Amino acid sequence: MSGAKTSPQARGIIPNTFAHIFGHIAKADENQKFLVRATYLEIYNEEVRDLLGKDQNTRLEVKERPDIGVFVKDLSGYVVNNADDLDRIMSLGNKNRVVGATAMNVSSSRSHAIFTITVESSQIGEDGEQHVKMGKLHLVDLAGSERQSKTKATGQRLREATKINLSLSTLGNVISALVDGQSSHVPYRNSKLTRLLQDSLGGNSKTLMCANISPADLNYDETISTLRYANRAKNIKNRARINEDPKDALLRQFQVEIEQLRKQLEENGAELSESEDESEDSEESRETKRDKKARRRRSLMLSVEELEDRDTDSTEKIDKAERDDKSPVDIDVIELKKTQTEKEALREKMQNLQNKILVGGENLLEKAEAQEQLLAAAAVELEQRKSREEQLKKAIKAKEAERIDIEEKYSSLQEEAAGKTKKLARVYTMLMSVKAELSDLQQEHQREMEGLLEGVRGIGRELQLQSLIIHQYIPVQYQVYVKRKIKI
Numbered sequence: 001m002s003g004a005k006t007s008p009q010a011r012g013i014i015p016n017t018f019a020h021i022f023g024h025i026a027k028a029d030e031n032q033k034f035l036v037r038a039t040y041l042e043i044y045n046e047e048v049r050d051l052l053g054k055d056q057n058t059r060l061e062v063k064e065r066p067d068i069g070v071f072v073k074d075l076s077g078y079v080v081n082n083a084d085d086l087d088r089i090m091s092l093g094n095k096n097r098v099v100g101a102t103a104m105n106v107s108s109s110r111s112h113a114i115f116t117i118t119v120e121s122s123q124i125g126e127d128g129e130q131h132v133k134m135g136k137l138h139l140v141d142l143a144g145s146e147r148q149s150k151t152k153a154t155g156q157r158l159r160e161a162t163k164i165n166l167s168l169s170t171l172g173n174v175i176s177a178l179v180d181g182q183s184s185h186v187p188y189r190n191s192k193l194t195r196l197l198q199d200s201l202g203g204n205s206k207t208l209m210c211a212n213i214s215p216a217d218l219n220y221d222e223t224i225s226t227l228r229y230a231n232r233a234k235n236i237k238n239r240a241r242i243n244e245d246p247k248d249a250l251l252r253q254f255q256v257e258i259e260q261l262r263k264q265l266e267e268n269g270a271e272l273s274e275s276e277d278e279s280e281d282s283e284e285s286r287e288t289k290r291d292k293k294a295r296r297r298r299s300l301m302l303s304v305e306e307l308e309d310r311d312t313d314s315t316e317k318i319d320k321a322e323r324d325d326k327s328p329v330d331i332d333v334i335e336l337k338k339t340q341t342e343k344e345a346l347r348e349k350m351q352n353l354q355n356k357i358l359v360g361g362e363n364l365l366e367k368a369e370a371q372e373q374l375l376a377a378a379a380v381e382l383e384q385r386k387s388r389e390e391q392l393k394k395a396i397k398a399k400e401a402e403r404i405d406i407e408e409k410y411s412s413l414q415e416e417a418a419g420k421t422k423k424l425a426r427v428y429t430m431l432m433s434v435k436a437e438l439s440d441l442q443q444e445h446q447r448e449m450e451g452l453l454e455g456v457r458g459i460g461r462e463l464q465l466q467s468l469i470i471h472q473y474i475p476v477q478y479q480v481y482v483k484r485k486i487k488i
């Protein structure tokens with residue numbers, strides 16, 4: 001999923017997803033504004049933990065509100081400006097995940113992880129009003145189901161495996177209930193995993209499941225089970241709709257706060273201009289007052305020298321005189337500096353909020369240029385690989401046919417016999433492979449037939465039971481009456 005970070009061509013689905021998000025923002029209209037934030041959590045032993053928080057052992061609560069749906073209380077979220085920020089946040093969270101060693105995997109993940117990217121966009125509509133849209137992308141890493149006979153798990157690892165299998169079983173029950181279409185109850189609340197993914201499974205979303213299987217023959221049963229699991233999930237049908245003006249959108253809150261800060265700056269600017277006008281009017285008198293102030297300070301210092309031996313409190317009197325000596329102009333200067341400091345603080349706060357909001361087509365194209373080049377190069381390379389793969393398949397088929405059907409020239413009967421023997425061995429190997437595949441298909445068909453026959457037997461037993469109840473408890477005349485009404 002992540003691929004190799006060292007090579008752009010070898011990057012996986014996740015980094016290309018990050019690049020695609022910001023590439024779309026870069027190509028958006030200039031009037032459209034965006035806010036992108038990320039969260040990362042894990043579900044360990046049915047406990048929700050914040051992978052980006054200070055204390056990963058803190059247990060978080062899953063809440064639900066009618067206006068915003070299911071959410072995790074006190075979950076940390078970070079605003080990001082580019083794909084590198086998302087990659088750093090995911091790497092930080094991965095370091096905090098719970099892993100452990102089993103007989104099958106040295107670093108087995110012992111929890112389910114959900115990395116959520118929330119994208120909000122704001123644009124002025126045809127009605128002149130500002131409309132906010134919000135979408136979420138959940139990247140879910142499910143811990144694999146485990147069999148104790150193969151993992152050799154004991155103690156804490158066994159308890160972790162029990163919780164993992166239980167949540168995966170609940171997820172399977174939810175998928176079966178959604179595919180069935182006739183179930184009146186879907187057991188979302190039986191697990192934290194299904195509760196958090198409630199909207200992704202049967203709500204306003206589009207879901208993609210990637211199944212991880214093993215090519216080894218000893219894992220045949222697990223592979224078949226996984227493929228059936230994924231096939232059931234494939235049959236879920238959802239219809240996604242646009243989330244307009246959501247209640248929990250941060251973009252609108254940021255824009256309101258920026259507008260309030262801008263008004264405060266304008267008010268402070270008006271006050272500063274008035275203070276500057278007053279300062280210019282009193283510039284001439286300020287020099288005169290400053291001279292008087294200096295003369296008065298000198299006289300005070302002389303008084304100190306004369307009274308130094310007689311009165312030890314003279315210093316306090318001088319300090320008081322100097323405090324009282326501050327002119328209104330000096331006070332205005334202090335207030336002016338204080339107002340300027342507050343104005344700079346407001347401007348800095350507003351700038352920080354504006355930096356969190358991404359504007360379509362504004363400076364973001366330069367940031368995403370490398371990502372766009374990566375996507376374009378990856379697309380070209382993918383097409384080339386597909387073309388080479390098709391050519392190789394054709395060449396392999398041709399070689400196989402040539403190896404079997406080619407006419408060989410032999411210099412002696414012994415060479416001819418050896419060549420025929422080799423050809424016969426190759427044909428025999430191919431025959432055994434086809435027989436093994438046919439046997440697998442027959443076994444699968446047999447299992448399906450047994451399942452169908454069992455269903456038919458169950459229906460037959462149910463029909464016999466209903467017939468017995470009808471003949472034993474419903475009189476014949478009423479049976480005739482009911483049949484006549486059914487025909488009508």
